[in-house]
Every structure is written in C-alpha cells, then in structure tokens.
Amino acid sequence: MILPANQWYPVLESREVGRRPFGVERLGARLVFWRTADGFPHAHPDRCPHLGAALSGGRIEADRLVCPFHGFEFDGQGRCVHIPANGRRRKIPEGMALPSLVLREAHGFIWLWRGEIRDLYPELPYFAPLETGWRHGTVAVDWPVHYTRAIENQLDVAHLAFVHRSTIGGGGRAFVEGPYVEADQQDIKVWVTNARDEGQATRGVAELKAAAAGREPSLHFKFPGVWLLNLSPRLKNFIAFTPINERKTRYYLRVYHRYLNPLAAKPFEALMGLSNRFILNQDKRVVVTQTPRESPPPGEDRLIEADRAIARFRTLHASLLEEAGSAGPADGGE
Ligand code: FES
Ligand SMILES: [Fe+2]
DSSP states (O other): OOOOSSEEEEEEEGGGOOSSOEEEEETTEEEEEEEOTTSOEEEEESSOTTTOOOGGGSEEETTEEEOTTTOOEEOTTOBEEEOGGGTTTSOOOTTOBOOOOOEEEETTEEEEEESOOOSSOOOOOOOGGGSSSOEEEEEEEEESSOHHHHHHHTTOOSSHHHHTTTTTTTTOOOEEEEEEEEEOSSEEEEEEEEEOOSSOOOOOHHHHHHHHTTSOOSEEEETTTEEEEEEETTEEEEEEEEEEETTEEEEEEEEEEOOOOHHHHHHHHHHHHHHHHHHHHHHHHHHTTOSSSSOOOTTSSOOOGGGHHHHHHHHHHHHHHHHHOSOOGGGTTO
C-alpha cells in the first residue's frame, strides 16, 4: 500500500493486544501482534516462514509465538528458537526467522514505524495538551474509504450546514469565516467559525490571523493520521485514522474530557461515543460516494477558500509521498 514513509502510524489500541496472537490487517499487510510476559508488544507479518501458515492461529507458550501448523517457535525478535520436527540437537537453519516490526506503545495506542530502520526515531505524533489530567473513552469504526478521504472529511469546514443539518450543523450557518490555516511538514492547524450569511464581508488573511492569535486552533491534524477538535477547554474530540488497506480505514474516535470522577465519566463517554458515531454516520453517507476513491493530487478538484485546510493536506501529503517513497517493512512482502 502506498503511504507516506518514515512515519509512526497508530495501528491498534493497547487493549487490543494481549497474551494471545492477534491477527489484523494494517497498512495493507496481514500482521500478527502479541505480547511477551514483560508486557512488550511485538508485531510480524502474519505468515510463518516455514510453509506460510497464519501465525495468528497459533498460541503463545513460554514467551514464544508458536505456529499452529508444525509447532515452530519464535521469540519477540522473530528468531526461530525451536523446530519440533528437528529435535533439540539440530541447529536452527539460517534465515528461519520472522521480520520484526518497529513498535512503540503510548497514549493507549500501539504505534507502528513504517519506513527505514534507524538508530533514532522521531517522537510520536501526538498532542501535547492531552498529556495530563484527561480521561478518554474510545469507539472504533471501520469505513470502506481510502484514508485520504476520511482525513479530508475532518478538515472540511463547509459541509456542516448540509451533512449535519439535523445535528451539529443546524441553524443554517453555511457561511465559513476563514478558515485561517497554519501548517508545517507534520501539522495542519485550522481556526474557523461558521455563521449565517448576512451579507458580511469576507475577512482577509491578515485579519483572520490576528483573530486566531493566542487562541487554540479549532482543528489540529498531525501527519500521518491524528486529529483533534477543540470543543471547549474541558472537552475534545480526537480521531486516529488507521489505514487498513486501500479500501478501508479504521477510526479510533475518542472523547477527551476532564470529568475525573469515574461514576460521571463512564456514562458521559458512552453518551458522547453514541452521538459522535451518529454524526460520523452522517458524513459516511456522502464520503463513500466521492470519486476518485483516493483524493486527487493538488490542482485537480475545484477548491474554494473554505477548502484551505484540504488544499494544505493535499500538498503536504503529496510531498510526503514523494520525499520518502512508499516502501517499508510493514509491507510484509506484499
Ligand atoms: S507452517 Fe508454521 S511451522 Fe510449518
Ligand atoms: Fe462531518
């Protein structure tokens, strides 16, 4: 699958990986995840180097991943450490090993490095304001769309009065004030307000910039795929966009809040999860109809001023694809 390389991708929630092999498709490859007794997660292509059986159908025994077919055993680094049919005395043949993917675990996610092997990896792309004092609840949904369409939909500030007419876009506020957009190689920040069209003049970029100064952005996106919506100082919506394959994207949708009492927090998270899913379904009905399936390169659609964030996403995404190429260890040989 073609993706920006040399990036950390959030691929699973931490709680999805335990002491049982977990087979899952991510970034266009079939992968198997598991944990050793020290708690560390491991990931490999879900294919035994012996005769190609799926390792996710196997088990974990004595801290080894055991293939269900002929019982070959692999350690966390992917080294084959036992071949039952050969007995204990025979040497493990050269090259009998699984590629081991580079992972990190933080913020309740497992992050997969897609790109070249390095001595030093960049920091995980996350949002500093979420580091302390927040609780969150997560729901996961899979959409039959390419990740570029999924992400652009959440940078689109002109669709609310139409797609979400019955929910968050009520009141006919179709006029887009801005957006003002700041971006660098990894970040897109968006300041925007929606209003009723009362014939007001369009504000210039300098004026929008002055209005944004000192305020948190309404939306903040970080490549390759996390997004934050500032609803209030105590409430934020978050999405991790996880490419499953060319045709499918998973959303890990989180509400971050500061209701620290668990008795109040759980029902609140459940309610927000339900309403966010409902709102997201309104988007889905339209996004699945967009053509082409993958968002086109810069310059091909007829964008308007309100699409500034989408335009930035397209240019940055195109330059990331170009700069880093698309191959990586997570290809799993596919
Ligand atoms: S296919 Fe895995 S041990 Fe034979
Ligand atoms: Fe939407």
